[in-house]
Amino acid sequence: MRTVRILAAAALAVGGVLGAGGAAAADTPAPSTSASPGGKTAGPTEAGTAFRTATPVRPGQRATADASTGDYLYWVLPLDWGRRATVRAQVKLPASAGRHGASTWQLDVYDGLRRRQACTYGKQTAAAAKEAASVELSCTLRTVRPGAETWANDPLPGSYYVRLTVLDAAQEDLGLPVRAEIETTVSDTGGAFAVDGALAAPLVPGITAQRAEAKGSAKKQPAAAGEPEGGWSGGRWSDRWVWTAAGGVLGALAGVFGYSLTRGRGRPSRVPPGS
Template sequence: MRTTRLFASAVLTGLALLTATGTAVADTPSPSPGTDSGGGPTEAGTTFRTATAIQQHQRATATASTGDYLYWVFPADAGQRATVKAKITLPETAARHGASTWQIDVYDGLRRRQACMYGNQTRAAASDAASVELSCVLRTVRAWSEPWADDPLPGSYYVRLTVVDLPDADLGLPAHAEIQVDSVDKGGAHDVDGTLAEPLVPGASSVERATDGTGSGKQSTTRISLGSEPDDGWSSGWWTDRWLWTVGGGVLGALAAVFGYSLTRGRGRPSRVPPGV
């Protein structure tokens, strides 16, 4: 009976630890759109090479002309499922001549277009609408994949925002865009046996810019990074919550073996016969 009680207590303790770990991860609140207090970038790039780098949970804004292509780039690591959200404040109703359709596209570090699992990737705005909101939930990033596969891998991801349909007379009207990328960690359920040698982050390019506006011809070379990296760095690739479940399963298996052995030994032990009987 003592062995049974010890076994039951150990099982309950192990399950409680595993449940508490899972609950702590699931209950971790993620920042809501627009709550970044540090202030994100206030401009966007117009090509892949000039994309503005942003971090996850950071709100970026940009003012541009309707019809422009706007680009941002953000990092996504293994096990993360990213959600891209965009809000476009449309021009004044009196200046518009009809409805418009807006769209966001996401590309990985190799500039492969990534499909959205769900969300409003393309939406139409009525001629009297004040704004339009878009969203795209990406597939979970894998730590490794076959060369021929199109799976999302750790590295930089580009967001492109533009209008895909509107009256020609509305081209060039001012519009204001807001974008934010959030993600959730899906944990060991999406782990694979392998990691990339390096994340898919493009290198850097040299750009010459004039140092003044006097036309003197003086130029300075600036190194511009074409990728981005998480604030806490890329994951090492070896730690995962699978270790918790593996260790917990091993402990429970060992305790079950001890309990089974104690039951078998107790049943096979011969009963004592009182002396003189």
């Protein structure tokens, strides 16, 4: 009976830990978007031409821009730790009758330190034939980590810049009008990529100075361009801790149960008196 009571108490403890972990995971802020009446998520209709003028866009939004062949188009979006992002782009080309040859387009993604991030898979560079009506590109980034060594190039929480441009085109085709569209989808990988350390602040250029200036005044501290509505998680919570705690409880439970079995088998039998 004592062993049964211990088992029941341990099971309740495990259930409590998992329940708390589920609630905490539910409270983890995630980027949110607003849907347009047509069912698609509304997004910006222009793009910047440099890092400093990049147009903010949120994950799940479809951003569009009318530009000219040869322009550099920039957007910026927030990515928190534990997120794995896939950026997709489509360029609608002018009528083939007005073009003089094929073209090659490229999609690049940079972090808040303007370090070019590698794509784990996707078609980052694509060629369009002279007769093609459009060209599509994609890039799936590595999972964003809460912290990393200073020498590492791991993706970290903060702003991510998307750049779309033509790499090669006929000289006569430069300046022809094109229409670009990008959309970013984000999946949550949980605590599989969590580490013990975390950044003191996300990599968002310019926001540190702005907040320091607003700290001593009555002004509300500005939010970073494209910052998640619920704020940055900062890497303090991970469901890895839930399973670590649950594993510890189950390990203790197994030790108690094994001890009860070995103690019962090793106890000497009683000898009746007078025998």
